[in-house]
Amino acid sequence: MLGWELPPHNSGGLGVACLQLSKSLAKKGTRIDFVVPYVGHEQFDFMNVIYARLAHPWVISGVYDSKLYYEDPTSLGGDIYTVESNYQQAIEQVVSEREFDLIHAHDWLTFRAALRAKELTGKPLILHVHSVESDRAGGKQGNPLVHEIERLGLSIADKIVAVSQLTKQKIVHDYGIPDSKIIVAHNSLDQDYMEELQGENEYQLLSRLKNEGYYVVTNIGRLTIQKGLSSFLRAAQLVLQKKPKTIFVIIGSGDQKRELIELAASLGIARNVLFVDFQRGKRWRDAFAVSDLFVMPSISEPFGLTPLEAAFYGTPSLISKQSGIAEVLKSCLKADFWDIEKMADQICSFVEHSGLKNALSEDLSKELMKLNWDTTAEKLLSTYRQHHGVLVT
Amino acid sequence: MSRKSIVLYLHVHQPFRVRHYSVFDGGVRSDYFDAEYHDRTSNERIMHKVAEKSYLATNARLLDLLNRHDGFKLSLSITGTAIEQMKRWSPESLHSFQKLTQTGRVEIVGETYHHSLAFFYDRAEFQDQVDQHRRLIEETFNQTPTAFRNTELAYNNDLAWWADQAGYKVILAEGWDPVLGWRSPNFVYRPTYIEGNLKLLLKNYKLSDDIAFRFGDQSWAEWPLTADKFSHWLSESGDATNFNLFMDYETFGEHQWHESGIFDFLSHLPNAWLSNPDHDFKTVTETVDSYPTTDRVDMPFVVTWADTERDLSAWVGNSMQSQALEAIYSLKDAVLRSGDQKLVDDWRKLQTSDHFYYMCTKWFNDGDIHAYFSPYDNPYDAFIAYMNAWQDMRLRSGEF
Numbered sequence: 001m002l003g004w005e006l007p008p009h010n011s012g013g014l015g016v017a018c019l020q021l022s023k024s025l026a027k028k029g030t031r032i033d034f035v036v037p038y039v040g041h042e043q044f045d046f047m048n049v050i051y052a053r054l055a056h057p058w059v060i061s062g063v064y065d066s067k068l069y070y071e072d073p074t075s076l077g078g079d080i081y082t083v084e085s086n087y088q089q090a091i092e093q094v095v096s097e098r099e100f101d102l103i104h105a106h107d108w109l110t111f112r113a114a115l116r117a118k119e120l121t122g123k124p125l126i127l128h129v130h131s132v133e134s135d136r137a138g139g140k141q142g143n144p145l146v147h148e149i150e151r152l153g154l155s156i157a158d159k160i161v162a163v164s165q166l167t168k169q170k171i172v173h174d175y176g177i178p179d180s181k182i183i184v185a186h187n188s189l190d191q192d193y194m195e196e197l198q199g200e201n202e203y204q205l206l207s208r209l210k211n212e213g214y215y216v217v218t219n220i221g222r223l224t225i226q227k228g229l230s231s232f233l234r235a236a237q238l239v240l241q242k243k244p245k246t247i248f249v250i251i252g253s254g255d256q257k258r259e260l261i262e263l264a265a266s267l268g269i270a271r272n273v274l275f276v277d278f279q280r281g282k283r284w285r286d287a288f289a290v291s292d293l294f295v296m297p298s299i300s301e302p303f304g305l306t307p308l309e310a311a312f313y314g315t316p317s318l319i320s321k322q323s324g325i326a327e328v329l330k331s332c333l334k335a336d337f338w339d340i341e342k343m344a345d346q347i348c349s350f351v352e353h354s355g356l357k358n359a360l361s362e363d364l365s366k367e368l369m370k371l372n373w374d375t376t377a378e379k380l381l382s383t384y385r386q387h388h389g390v391l392v393t
Numbered sequence: 394m395s396r397k398s399i400v401l402y403l404h405v406h407q408p409f410r411v412r413h414y415s416v417f418d419g420g421v422r423s424d425y426f427d428a429e430y431h432d433r434t435s436n437e438r439i440m441h442k443v444a445e446k447s448y449l450a451t452n453a454r455l456l457d458l459l460n461r462h463d464g465f466k467l468s469l470s471i472t473g474t475a476i477e478q479m480k481r482w483s484p485e486s487l488h489s490f491q492k493l494t495q496t497g498r499v500e501i502v503g504e505t506y507h508h509s510l511a512f513f514y515d516r517a518e519f520q521d522q523v524d525q526h527r528r529l530i531e532e533t534f535n536q537t538p539t540a541f542r543n544t545e546l547a548y549n550n551d552l553a554w555w556a557d558q559a560g561y562k563v564i565l566a567e568g569w570d571p572v573l574g575w576r577s578p579n580f581v582y583r584p585t586y587i588e589g590n591l592k593l594l595l596k597n598y599k600l601s602d603d604i605a606f607r608f609g610d611q612s613w614a615e616w617p618l619t620a621d622k623f624s625h626w627l628s629e630s631g632d633a634t635n636f637n638l639f640m641d642y643e644t645f646g647e648h649q650w651h652e653s654g655i656f657d658f659l660s661h662l663p664n665a666w667l668s669n670p671d672h673d674f675k676t677v678t679e680t681v682d683s684y685p686t687t688d689r690v691d692m693p694f695v696v697t698w699a700d701t702e703r704d705l706s707a708w709v710g711n712s713m714q715s716q717a718l719e720a721i722y723s724l725k726d727a728v729l730r731s732g733d734q735k736l737v738d739d740w741r742k743l744q745t746s747d748h749f750y751y752m753c754t755k756w757f758n759d760g761d762i763h764a765y766f767s768p769y770d771n772p773y774d775a776f777i778a779y780m781n782a783w784q785d786m787r788l789r790s791g792e793f
Contacts, residue, residue: 205419205784212793245793249416261773262754265712271720274784275777276416283417 001034002091002105002114006049009040012222013187013305014130017163018106020190021380022047024373028381035094037087037109052090081145088113095121101388104128104380108146111153118156124387127157131302132170138225138299151175158387161185161380163303164324170302183383185376186328189308189368195285197313202283203290206247206274210290214245215351218291218315220284220306223254228297228320228337230256230263235297237267238344243351246272251287253278288313292357293350298323299337307332311368316360318346331363397627398635398675398683399666400594402565403642404542405471405490406508407443407478408747410434410768411775414782423789425782426742433768434778437482444483447646452489454645454660459496462663466498466674469642470542473506473526474745476533487533494534500676501530502565503538509744510544510708512552513695514722522741523559540565540677544746546596546639546698547705550691553584557591563681565639567698568595572690579633580687581680592681593690596639596698600627605640609653617654620661628669634684635675639698700755708749713776717749720783727792736789743782751775 001022005015022032026046035050043049091113102124105114111127118125133142133150141147154160154175160182162168168182201207206216217236221227229250236248250260250273257275264273279287288294294310294317301323308325310317319326320337333350335342350356412428412435428435458465471490479487493499505511506526511519523541531537541561543552548566556564568578578595603623607613615622627636641648649655666672675683699707709715721743728740751767752775769775787793 202417204421205416205781205788208420208788209784209793214793258771258773261776262711262713265716265776268712268716270713270716270776270780271783274416274781 001032001047002103002110002117003034003036004107004109006034006036006040006042007193008042009036009038013303014107016193016305017130017187017303019044020188020193020373021376023190024377025380028377030381030384033094033098033100035091037083037090050094052087052094084109084112088116091117092120102126102384104384105153106130108133108150108153111149115153115156124158125156126159126161126383126387127153128161128163129154129167129171129302130163132167132174134170134174135167135226135300135302147174157181159183159383161383163187165327166300166322166324167302183379185379186324187303187305188371188373188376189305189312190373191312191368191371194309194312197285197289198282201290202286206249206290209247210292212245214247215243215292216247216249216290217293217295217347218249218251218287219295219297220251220279220287221296223250223252223256223260225256226298226300227254227256228299229260231337231340231343232295232297233260233263233267233269233273235340235343235347236264236273237269238341239347239351240269240272242348244272246347246351248273249276249287249291250274251276251279251284285313288315291315293318293347295343295347296320296323296325297335297337297343301325308368308371311364314361314365316350316357316364318343318350329367331360331367333360395632395634396671396673397630397633398673398680399627399662400468400635400637400675400677400680401466402468402470402502402542402637402639402677403644404640405448405469405475405642407436407440407472407475408508408745409474409478409742410436410439411743411748411778411782413774414778414785416781416784419781419785420788423739423785425739425785436478439768440478440482440486443643443647444479444486446651447643448479448483448486449489450651450656451642451645451659452486452493454656456489456492456496458660458663459493459498462667464667464673465663466500466676466679468500468502468540468677469493470502470504471530472504472508473522473529474508474742476529491534494536498676500540500678501534501536501538502540502542502677503527503530503561504542505544507741507745508544508747509741510547510705510718510746510749511744512543512547512555513705514718515725516555518722518725518744522744539563545705545708547695548692548697549695550584550586550693553587553591553593553692557584557587557589560589561591563592563594563677565594565596565637565677566692567696567703568597568637569696569703572692572696576688576690577633579630579636581635581684582688582690583686585689585691592686594635594637594677594680595690597637598698600636601638601640604638604655604658605644605648608644608649608655608658618658620658620665623658623662624665624668624672627666628672635680707753707755708746711752711754711772713752713754713772714749717752717776717779717783720780724783724786724790724792727790728786731790733789736786740786740790743779743786748775748779752779 003018007015032047037052040051095117103117104126106128107130133146154177162184171177264270288310294315296319298320303324307317318333322337333346409426411425505522540563541556542565546567578597582593584593752772754772
């Protein structure tokens, strides 16, 4: 398997999904060599991690945001294309030394290396798409070179795995790939990786405001255009006209941060919007726990794990219909990302009717119990068998 | 030769800067102004630095000049927040200011205790802060101000009317060309619409900025500026009576470093100027008592001494600033009702205009000077720290 990141050196959901998926596949008897492009010492008992000694993890973790290095390739302390092509060379070394049956590569950064591996060995190639460039560019074409790498990889791959129907449609739309070449395998949440809440909540300010009758509505994520946070703020403005005792919390960092702060101020709602830096660990967990409602208003979210993480900490979500998770999760509120009034209406109802909150929470916990990676792993295994069988005989 | 006076007025101020107060501090600790010593927002560290580079160094020279030249005089305004900080972290600085006033030739100008914009937001609160400042000045310097300056020299006809009613003899403002037209700032004026005897002194910003901004600029055609050259310019200026040199006190040693020669300039100025028997120095009140008024000046709109616009846009120009201002004044009733003196003090410290200045986003023209004065990386960080502190204050005041 070729990947770009694994926890703890992950910048987002990609590393988490790769790890949890690998674990589930391994449990079902798959032997996995997982190659990442950085130096590290973590190992996992269910797979063999190969650290291609190319870069420090911090170089890797910044590059997922393709806009950043497109606009300023030097901003990451190294040229991403160099790192990416070094990774390709490292893969050449790996494939010459190891035995394997097929190649499974995650997202565009590994695509050229995966193509090279296929070229050298003739093994079947499965490309797993967690997001496409137009997702990351907020609906625009994005970085043309990345677009080209994706087009090439997806055309040559033997099979493509998309994390949602939404992503599958984008692959078809953006790259003209035939529908039949793409299977959908939704991500999931492995609760073994979730840490329980402990001790006093870190957000005392919010707890105290809740005691005074306030509701806390939160978003956690990168502050980029893809995440639809300006709609969130515009919906907040409508909510506050009806429910002034609502606090909106935006947790994260990103290129849109200043714009969002100015927007909150110019909408006249700065008193009810808190901006909090990117958080990990206890402060990340406590943020879900202190919230009444989690909102993920993404313009385009290939999957979107955070509503499941929120659910684990007992918090229901309002999610945009333009997300992969909306195809899976039933016990939540849903709205189109552009439908600010609907979002505002749902938040108001949620605040108004404790019955709605209770019902959502109850159904959500039942849904969460049933959630695991088994179905996804089974789908992949069947794809593996299909291609392995065809090509090796 | 007609009589001519230099009217030197220096403004001393330090805000209580808000530390990087986060959402995690809210509801837990209310120490908004207590940064770690080495943080850029540390008020204690900044006071130590400014005391060493500016207050002590400058006051030593001013005291020497006052002792050497009977004709040397000046006016000072010192905010309540600056005096509070000196009491806590640099009592020797406060003492050095007291030594100046003990000569009887240094006039203290009145203003708001907290260097706030309260005049434009809450008139009763403004009056309270002016009263609080007057009591502190009486207590500290044994003087009752007869001159008034508003924060950032923000002035309009309304303020003049208030100052007149309050019995002040003189009020200070910017001598801004669009207001003065062909008239010169080097005379005594009266505000329009007033009934009493209030006079108006207008800053000669060209001469003031020669010292405050251009002094150390080696690309300036007049560099290096000497006391002799400066005195010569003034003496050549026809029938002008008073040269109102108004500036930040920190011009000496902080904005213009010791190495620029600014202290030499200061030390030689009285000698150079007083060598002509028709020349003298006057304090602001003395000036309006000595010279006749020439005309009335009408300023219906707010004029300040800041930036190229000379308005309040550096404090209230963007929506972060107006939201923050609106937020802080909205707590007034709850804060005052609480009877909690610490809460009232903290609330007033959050009214200091500097907090809003740090949120200014006018980067491209005046931004360099704003960045120089801000202890935050950017205006957004300033806004976030301020609003987090505000959230905590809302909890303390019980205003939901």
